[in-house]
Amino acid sequence: MKIICIGRNYLPHIQELGHKVPTEPTFFLKPESAMVIRNRPFFLPDFSQQVEYEVELIYRINKVGKYIQEKYAHTYYDAIGLGIDFTARDLQRNCIENGNPWEIAKAFDGSAVMSQFIDKEEFDDLNNLDFHLDLNGKTVQSGNSSEMIFTIDKIISYVSQFMTLKMGDVIYTGTPKGVGKVAINDRLEGWIGERKLLNFRVK
Numbered sequence: 639m640k641i642i643c644i645g646r647n648y649l650p651h652i653q654e655l656g657h658k659v660p661t662e663p664t665f666f667l668k669p670e671s672a673m674v675i676r677n678r679p680f681f682l683p684d685f686s687q688q689v690e691y692e693v694e695l696i697y698r699i700n701k702v703g704k705y706i707q708e709k710y711a712h713t714y715y716d717a718i719g720l721g722i723d724f725t726a727r728d729l730q731r732n733c734i735e736n737g738n739p740w741e742i743a744k745a746f747d748g749s750a751v752m753s754q755f756i757d758k759e760e761f762d763d764l765n766n767l768d769f770h771l772d773l774n775g776k777t778v779q780s781g782n783s784s785e786m787i788f789t790i791d792k793i794i795s796y797v798s799q800f801m802t803l804k805m806g807d808v809i810y811t812g813t814p815k816g817v818g819k820v821a822i823n824d825r826l827e828g829w830i831g832e833r834k835l836l837n838f839r840v841k
């Protein structure tokens with residue numbers, strides 16, 4: 639499986655990082671080895687001084703597709719969860735400045751925290767999914783699926799022009815504003831609506 643991550647999909651987050659607003663989705667990949675599931679702890683790597691959380695809605699692909707039209711894209715995912723796109727911000731900044739790829743900043747072990755997935759039929763309105771992240775009991779990020787610049791259907795259509803989507807692939811759809819640094823012993827808890835999906839420690 640592959641993990642596809644969309645960058646720059648919420649305007650206030652783009653502004654907080656000082657990036658340009660994209661006209662097409664920007665995406666990058668994380669390998670399967672980046673996954674952390676079942677609320678296992680996240681181990682802070684020693685190669686970065688600034689590892690930041692980015693809470694994101696994540697969508698699970700349920701069939702193979704290429705050149706998927708936007709109007710059919712909703713039939714290619716069956717479940718939604720919550721993820722953290724952990725980012726070594728200091729390394730990312732260096733990569734961007736030097737025109738290098740981002741993998742050391744984005745694709746390291748543990749950088750793709752994934753909750754359990756909820757069947758999409760269980761949500762009343764997929765275009766109105768509230769989600770938020772608490773750091774040590776205080777809400778630090780909150781967003782709603784309606785605020786995405788590129789919808790999940792647009793993302794699926796766009797990405798599938800370049801790479802075949804396969805069953806079990808997961809798409810991270812970008813983070814709202816409020817990203818910040820984590821430290822050892824932090825507790826992160828995440829919700830979609832009233833459903834608590836993430837609850838893990840940083841070690």
Ligand code: MG
Pocket residue numbers: 643644645692694723810812813
């Ligand atoms: Mg992200």
